[in-house]
Amino acid sequence: MWRLNAVRHKARDRNTAGEEFRLKRREQEREFRQARKDQQLVSKRLIEEDEEEDEGSMDTADSKLWNDQELVELFQGVQHGGEKRTSNLRTLRKALRSPEAQLVVIGLENSMQVLVGLLSGSSAQCQLEATHCVHQLSSSTCARVGAACLPATPYLITYLSGQNAKFTELCLYTLGNLCAGNMAVRDKVLAQGIIPALAVCIQRPNLAVVEAVGFVVAQLLQAKDASEKIIPLVMSSGLTLHLLAALQPHPEYGMGAAIECAWCLHYLACCDKGFEALISQGAVSQCSSLLITLGGAVATGNTEEGIELLIWPLLRCVGNLLAGGALECCGSQLTDSRLLAALCILAQAFLQPHPGLARESLWALNNLTADSSVFSSAVLYLSLVPSLIQLLPFSKGINTMVLQVLANVAYQGTEYCVQLIHSGLLPALCSTLKMADPAVVTLSLEVLCLLLASSSQAAVKFVELGGSVALEAMRYNSQDELRLRASYLLEHHLPASSQS
Template sequence: MWSHRLGRLGPAGCGVEELRRRRREREAALRKARREQQLVSKRLLRDDTSEEAGGGCATAILGQAEIQQFLQLAQRGTEEKERLGALVSLRRGLQHTESQQNFIRLEGSMRTLVGLLTSNHALLQLEAARCLHELSHSEQCVVAEACLPATSYLLTYLAGHSSDLVELCLYTLGNLIVESEAIRRQLLPQGIIPALAACVQSPHLPVLEAAGYTLSQLLQAQEAPETVIPSVLASTLPQHMLRLLQPGPKLNPGVAVEFAWCLHYLICSQVNNSLLISHGALSTLGLLMLDLAGAVQRTDNEGLELLACPVLRCLSNLLTEAAAEAMEGETQFGDERVLAALFLILQFFFHKQPSLLPEGLWLLNNLTANSPSFCTSLLSLDLIGTLLQLLSVSNVVRVLVLTILCNVAEKGPAYCQHLWPGPLLSSLLDMLAFSDTEVVGQSLELLQLLFLYQPEAAQAFLQHSGLQALEKHREEAQLQDRVHALLQKALHG
């Protein structure tokens, strides 16, 4: 969920309050859309090297008779190598959807597999876990729910000594959690949250990354704000998550990405963001953003957007909290450092991942919405021209850029004097040539503020064919009232 800061102070009259009210309605709709959009995924661990060594050829679909034969051989074979080979063949066959369906239809198959999972033979146990992992990756909910009897054992093994088995169990649980509410209902009272809190203290990086993935899957559940997040916040997980996000030589990108998304889901829930801030979330994220800004200037910045995206979202949403404002002095970085870092990241997105530009712009919107000091820094660093260059990207980016400029203009005459004259006039005329209602509407709002605080802007606008640009939208139902109000202001003051 992205969110703006609401209740901003601004001038009265001239339709500005009405424009602001409409903007608040649009922002509410955007927040709702973000909240309802689930970013779920499944992970699949396969040892490609061993697969190639085994021949590298595609495995055949297994019928119920073959599945039963492999299970019986794995259970009662005379040699461990023979038993292990049967499980390997079963696991390869379970890569097919049809084999998975045949497996869950076969009576007693899951019970036998669970028995192998709980055996005292480490290699058999690991291969049985791999079979369950293949099943957990199924796109069919019925297959995931058939794994319900195994979940308690997978949870138990999170406290084991084999990092390979712990990692495999974590990813399998993560896949199952996102698929089935029944599985989540079973795992929560059995202690999955304390188990994850223990896993995030592991010295093994693959286990840490897997724990972050599993936690992120759990936090995305529809019922998470009521049943999961309060327990997570009451545990030691938030402190450990923030520790793993601390910039420095020990920061691992893969681990950081997973826990940055976890933090994002916690913040979006709005269950207790004040607690996260009290643990230092704002400072940690701010310093991490400064670290990311340094990283984008180096050549080894591949995949940087994977971490930058959730970090920017977390900061954006935390800045909407009253507690964040109260702790502004404790963030350990100043306005100009933040803006310089953010614009380095925006420049990186512009060249490498333009689709991610809205992430940084939402943060800039929230920074400037209620803060004259950030607006002052935006002007003193001469960043308006850079911001205007982003208008070429997309309608979503255009609306956000125009919204940020409205944040600056709302601060009064001194700020508008810095905005006007300059390249803004030609940019606004270009924006009025678009047919997108959101873009044009935000352009009209910015013009309204400029005309109010900088009267000469109205005359310059009219002298550069502004009247004709407005006339184009005079009959559009969603815009005609604003167009009429702006025409009256421009022509009659």
């Protein structure tokens, strides 16, 4: 008999094979976590201004193409001060929306010293406009522009403790933009104490500020050296408890803060230094509870636009915590079997618009059921197998993940296999055996082996369904492994008459 190695379940020699599968599974989960860690979402964000003074001049500044000499003269007006300094700053920040203008301005002698001087000066209006100018520069994708803004970072961090929520939000997004993909800026702001400042800032009652803090933390956590330099600081600062507290969407404000904080938790869960603390702080329980709520909302159609933006990081967080912490560490936080039903609902609801999200739902379901008789029983008790079978015709990793979940259930023993057969799995396997994807066929053969070994009636029914014909055809497959597995099933589990 071949060794079952693609699904987390046991072969006949339960002790030896079971250990082999556990080791294999751990390796797979490390690959999953690394893949999710590599799929980063570094982005920059510009604050939309709610109010514009002198709208006519603003429109002109927006649409005007500035040549180098005009930009020099505009900046000289800012530098020399006078009554028009504030209006010149306002015009300059509009001009800085142009990437070309950004490069010109940072190339002017003492340009950043002037802006930083105004940003740190006594005039509140000039301070605000200068900060807006740095904010515009922070949105640049050019490393030179980001590096030029470095002198402003200590003041931006200091201002996070201010009382003006709008100004704090502006400083936060500017810092987040500067940290996105820029190692020099990240190292400097870490040394300047940005993590403790963020830990204080996130405790403010303003959800717009909380969202902005989440944005900055997410940019920091996506650094390649985050596990060594940043995550220990985040975990020791108390930030994670506040990230967890912000997960619940606000009925009036919306999902913004929850989405940003959920992504932060996902990045922390990707790291070995983060997931243990998250589990101890109840992250599995809180994320799972929210997924149950969101699954119920999706089932009834009572959802907000963009709800998938919150569901996605929650799924990844739960999936990674289960994979990294193992079910035995998270078991006390997983007492509501409705989570399995919610994951099935999400997989079905997002199958067409977001197949990747459907796959994430099934991946979390796979991690729940792997080596768990409790959750495998819940899959059967909640009658989820027919819903899972409906997903088998779909590709893009959907059917392979469904087969892994079903294999996890079958792995639990004969009683489970019998119930899977009663739920209609044998006809479904007859179809998946004919699919072109070798991974689907391989998994189908592994599940089929468990089912046929559970009872002689299963073998008879499989033959009646025409399954033996598919196995006979597989004997001529170009892949050695598939030929061997098909031959094994025909010779050891099917009646001899079926092969004549």
